Amino acid sequence: MTPRARAVGVAAALAVALALPLFVSNFRLFQFTQVAVYAIALLGLNVLTGYNGQISLGHGAFYALGAYTTAIMIDKWDVPYPLTIVTAGLLCLVVGFLFGIPALRLEGLYLALLAIPQILKYFEHWTGGSQGIVLSKPNAPWGLPLSPDQWLYFFTLAVLVVLFALARNLLMGRTGRAIVAIRDNAIAAQAMGVNTALYKSLTFGVSAAYTGVAGGLSAIVIAFVAPDAFNVFLSITLLTGIVIGGLASISGAIFGALFIQFVPNWAQDISKAAPWAIYGIFLIGFMYVMPFGIAGAVRLALARLGRRGTAARA
Amino acid sequence: MEVFFQQVVSGLATGGIYGSVALALVMIYQATDVVNYAQGEMAMFSTYIAWTLLDKGVPYWWAFVLTLVISFAGGVLLERIVIRPVENKPILTIVIVCIGLLVILNSMAGWIYSYIQKPFPSPFPPKPIMLGTVVFGAHDLGAIGVTLVVLAFLYAFFRFTTLGLAMRAAAQNPVSSRLCGIRVGWMLAIGWGLASMVGAVAGMMVAPIVFLDPNMMAGILIYAFASATLGGFTSPGGAVLGGLIVGVIENLVGTYVHFIGTELKLTVALALILVVLVFKPSGLFGRAAVHRV
Numbered sequence: 001m002t003p004r005a006r007a008v009g010v011a012a013a014l015a016v017a018l019a020l021p022l023f024v025s026n027f028r029l030f031q032f033t034q035v036a037v038y039a040i041a042l043l044g045l046n047v048l049t050g051y052n053g054q055i056s057l058g059h060g061a062f063y064a065l066g067a068y069t070t071a072i073m074i075d076k077w078d079v080p081y082p083l084t085i086v087t088a089g090l091l092c093l094v095v096g097f098l099f100g101i102p103a104l105r106l107e108g109l110y111l112a113l114l115a116i117p118q119i120l121k122y123f124e125h126w127t128g129g130s131q132g133i134v135l136s137k138p139n140a141p142w143g144l145p146l147s148p149d150q151w152l153y154f155f156t157l158a159v160l161v162v163l164f165a166l167a168r169n170l171l172m173g174r175t176g177r178a179i180v181a182i183r184d185n186a187i188a189a190q191a192m193g194v195n196t197a198l199y200k201s202l203t204f205g206v207s208a209a210y211t212g213v214a215g216g217l218s219a220i221v222i223a224f225v226a227p228d229a230f231n232v233f234l235s236i237t238l239l240t241g242i243v244i245g246g247l248a249s250i251s252g253a254i255f256g257a258l259f260i261q262f263v264p265n266w267a268q269d270i271s272k273a274a275p276w277a278i279y280g281i282f283l284i285g286f287m288y289v290m291p292f293g294i295a296g297a298v299r300l301a302l303a304r305l306g307r308r309g310t311a312a313r314a
Numbered sequence: 315m316e317v318f319f320q321q322v323v324s325g326l327a328t329g330g331i332y333g334s335v336a337l338a339l340v341m342i343y344q345a346t347d348v349v350n351y352a353q354g355e356m357a358m359f360s361t362y363i364a365w366t367l368l369d370k371g372v373p374y375w376w377a378f379v380l381t382l383v384i385s386f387a388g389g390v391l392l393e394r395i396v397i398r399p400v401e402n403k404p405i406l407t408i409v410i411v412c413i414g415l416l417v418i419l420n421s422m423a424g425w426i427y428s429y430i431q432k433p434f435p436s437p438f439p440p441k442p443i444m445l446g447t448v449v450f451g452a453h454d455l456g457a458i459g460v461t462l463v464v465l466a467f468l469y470a471f472f473r474f475t476t477l478g479l480a481m482r483a484a485a486q487n488p489v490s491s492r493l494c495g496i497r498v499g500w501m502l503a504i505g506w507g508l509a510s511m512v513g514a515v516a517g518m519m520v521a522p523i524v525f526l527d528p529n530m531m532a533g534i535l536i537y538a539f540a541s542a543t544l545g546g547f548t549s550p551g552g553a554v555l556g557g558l559i560v561g562v563i564e565n566l567v568g569t570y571v572h573f574i575g576t577e578l579k580l581t582v583a584l585a586l587i588l589v590v591l592v593f594k595p596s597g598l599f600g601r602a603a604v605h606r607v
Contacts, residue, residue: 055409236417273422273425276421276424277417280415280417280418280419280421283410284415287407288399
């Protein structure tokens with residue numbers, strides 16, 4: 001894809017996103033806000049899994065950590081919510097980085113992350129135990145004529161745009177090349193002078209930070225956190241999202257987020273078991289026929305169209 | 315002291331179960347170098363097959379053997395149909411396919427058998443066995459016994475049979491094995507079949523304790539991972555021992571350290587393993603992995 005085509009694509013997507021509140025109800029808008037939240041989390045996980053080749057079934061825990069950080073700061077200390085999200089991201093960055101160090105030596109260590117929701121439930125004084133914490137949705141500032149749902153949509157969208165731009169810069173540069181080199185051949189990367197251990201831990205930290213920010217945003221958007229929402233299946237949902245959206249693709253996070261937000265809702269009408277069956281079938285099916293997900297298929301289609309276009313002109 | 319022994323005994327009982335699921339994990343890991351996340355759900359599904367047979371009035375031990383045969387065939391089929399197309403793909407791909415299998419099996423069981431818990435019979439008498447003042451549940455003892463028998467069988471199979479030798483060779487060096495005339499692909503399939511069988515045994519031993527439902531293995535799988543990591547993913551005996559250690563420690567800490575109680579038991583078990591692994595990354599009994607460049 002040429003840089004020009006890419007710029008047009010990004011601009012068009014942004015225009016659609018900005019115009020959306022004019023056309024949909026508050027509830028639909030709330031769902032799209034969640035899509036944006038998921039997209040941030042998926043981008044984080046994709047940096048780790050798609051670009052760096054590390055798998056984690058424990059990212060639901062960072063989502064939980066971010067959500068609780070935000071909820072507790074707002075609930076106990078009345079901290080302004082934009083600040084709590086930054087804190088959630090930084091906290092997850094540090095925890096993720098520290099966690100990444102021992103995780104280098106053994107895969108499967110992230111299972112220990114599964115204990116985080118349990119710990120949260122335990123510190124009842126702070127976290128409200130199994131009941132969780134109820135928050136109130138913030139109103140639009142500066143007297144903007146927006147409903148809380150509309151304001152949160154724009155707020156989340158702004159965070160999303162900033163984080164996507166940051167991720168793109170990170171991945172397109174020297175650091176990004178090191179991250180991908182480790183995935184493709186760790187030993188060769190090391191021989192080329194990449195500090196594999198440091199980069200892997202850093203990637204884990206960055207990935208955790210994104211997921212933590214998403215968790216914090218979700219606490220504000222849903223205005224409620226409870227430990228039971230953060231189980232193994234949340235981690236599997238996130239994994240499904242990146243596989244369907246496209247491994248190692250930035251735009252894939254958006255496609256994946258749309259999928260995990262809307263498809264389970266539709267499938268729920270068939271049977272209680274249906275959403276999971278569909279996740280499973282899509283996971284395996286995509287690995288067989290579309291290993292680079294929807295983003296990969298779009299890229300391929302555009303490349304074909306582009307080639308035909310040049311051929312016709314020549 | 316009585317309380318102590320009692321807790322050790324019941325820890326051994328749950329530990330035996332963790333150990334048997336861990337054993338199944340290690341089986342596939344050794345044969346294919348992949349951690350099979352679907353292992354727990356495969357075991358759960360096998361247990362449902364056993365339940366169906368028992369429900370039809372088949373006597374327990376017949377149902378037991380039949381379930382093992384069906385599980386073996388099912389494991390082989392899964393490998394042939396689901397895993398084989400991605401056999402030579404990166405590990406990440408195989409892991410994702412396994413996770414897909416996990417959710418499919420889970421939701422299929424929920425679809426067919428519903429999410430309502432079902433009681434599952436134990437083949438052992440319900441009468442507890444007293445030894446001094448310590449009470450042994452007959453089922454707990456039986457479950458440990460069955461796990462040890464399975465371990466002995468596996469050991470003998472891998473150590474003394476030609477097929478076992480061929481399977482070890484195929485796992486260690488697929489290319490050379492193929493040159494020696496070993497059908498590497500089939501060895502992997504048999505590995506999956508055996509692991510599925512071991513899982514079925516574990517499932518049938520767990521179900522009388524936790525009741526049968528589609529999510530019964532979720533918690534146990536985490537402990538099984540912990541046990542296998544603690545014992546070493548390259549050592550079947552270590553995995554079982556790891557399971558017993560995790561079971562006992564979890565129980566003792568839960569009893570004696572008051573602020574932990576029953577709620578943080580899992581956390582403690584995982585934290586402990588973290589500490590062990592920082593000092594001994596390949597687990598207590600595992601060999602350090604050596605990769606050829």
